[in-house]
Amino acid sequence: MKKGKKIGIYGGTFDPIHIGHLVMAEQARQAAGLEEVWFVPAPIPPHKQGVAASAKDRFTMVERAVADHPSFRASRVEMDRSGPSYTVDTVRLLCREQPDTRFFLIVGADMVLDLPRWVRIEEILASVEVIGLMRPGVKLDMEQLPDHIKDRVTWVKEGVTVDLSSTWIRNRVAQGGSVRYLVPEPVRQYMEAHRLYESG
Numbered sequence: 001m002k003k004g005k006k007i008g009i010y011g012g013t014f015d016p017i018h019i020g021h022l023v024m025a026e027q028a029r030q031a032a033g034l035e036e037v038w039f040v041p042a043p044i045p046p047h048k049q050g051v052a053a054s055a056k057d058r059f060t061m062v063e064r065a066v067a068d069h070p071s072f073r074a075s076r077v078e079m080d081r082s083g084p085s086y087t088v089d090t091v092r093l094l095c096r097e098q099p100d101t102r103f104f105l106i107v108g109a110d111m112v113l114d115l116p117r118w119v120r121i122e123e124i125l126a127s128v129e130v131i132g133l134m135r136p137g138v139k140l141d142m143e144q145l146p147d148h149i150k151d152r153v154t155w156v157k158e159g160v161t162v163d164l165s166s167t168w169i170r171n172r173v174a175q176g177g178s179v180r181y182l183v184p185e186p187v188r189q190y191m192e193a194h195r196l197y198e199s200g
């Protein structure tokens with residue numbers, strides 16, 4: 001077992017980042033005793049059909065969202081890479097740069113069920129552990145997961161769950177509704193200033 005720092009890697013599209021991401025990342029940090037959590041915006045998420053905001057805007061919103069937490073960081077590790085943002089490339093790079101660090105991938109329940117379809121998932125699971133986040137509306141049928149994946153996932157069972165998605169936020173903004181308190185205030189102000197997700 002590695003003895004170095006414990007760092008969480010929280011990858012996502014963050015289109016936009018919302019309080020569900022933040023509340024769950026904080027619970028993962030506490031539950032696993034992580035010294036830091038790195039939020040890793042994916043410019044081209046491998047399994048999504050398209051994104052609404054640019055990678056630059058999504059990254060800036062993540063930066064703003066985590067600025068007031070002493071252990072949260074926005075990581076540029078996927079920002080300057082071309083092609084789909086495969087997690088295996090990120091994990092490879094981080095483990096090479098910091099061989100003594102114990103990295104944990106923080107993954108929502110919907111994405112945990114998707115792990116069997118990730119590129120080179122065996123290599124990922126040989127290098128990092130997975131912290132699973134419960135998510136409302138996602139039924140955890142563990143039969144869907146092969147044992148070698150299931151065994152690498154530790155679930156955060158304490159605390160609250162948050163019934164919120166970026167899709168819901170985008171739809172709300174497009175309908176002219178308020179998302180105050182559902183995204184951090186600096187993120188809301190950025191969205192408003194840049195007219196992100198507004199219709200027309």
Ligand SMILES: Nc1ncnc2c1ncn2[C@@H]1O[C@H](COP(=O)(O)OP(=O)(O)OP(=O)(O)O)[C@@H](O)[C@H]1O
Pocket residue numbers: 011012013014015020021024106107108109110111133134135136162163164165166167168
């Ligand atoms: N409310 C939530 N509770 C638990 N996990 C979440 C929640 N929202 C997002 N996640 C997890 O955060 C990671 C990044 O998610 P993503 O940025 O795609 O947000 P999303 O809300 O799922 O977006 P979208 O609605 O656009 O699909 C994924 O692992 C996802 O499962």
Ligand SMILES: O=C(O)c1ccc[n+]([C@@H]2O[C@H](COP(=O)([O-])O)[C@@H](O)[C@H]2O)c1
Pocket residue numbers: 010011012013014040042045046047048085086087088111114117118119
């Ligand atoms: O590497 C893969 O094959 C892979 C497939 C699907 C998702 N991911 C990663 O999982 C994270 C969450 O994805 P998403 O689509 O829910 O934002 C994000 O960091 C993606 O790059 C990675």
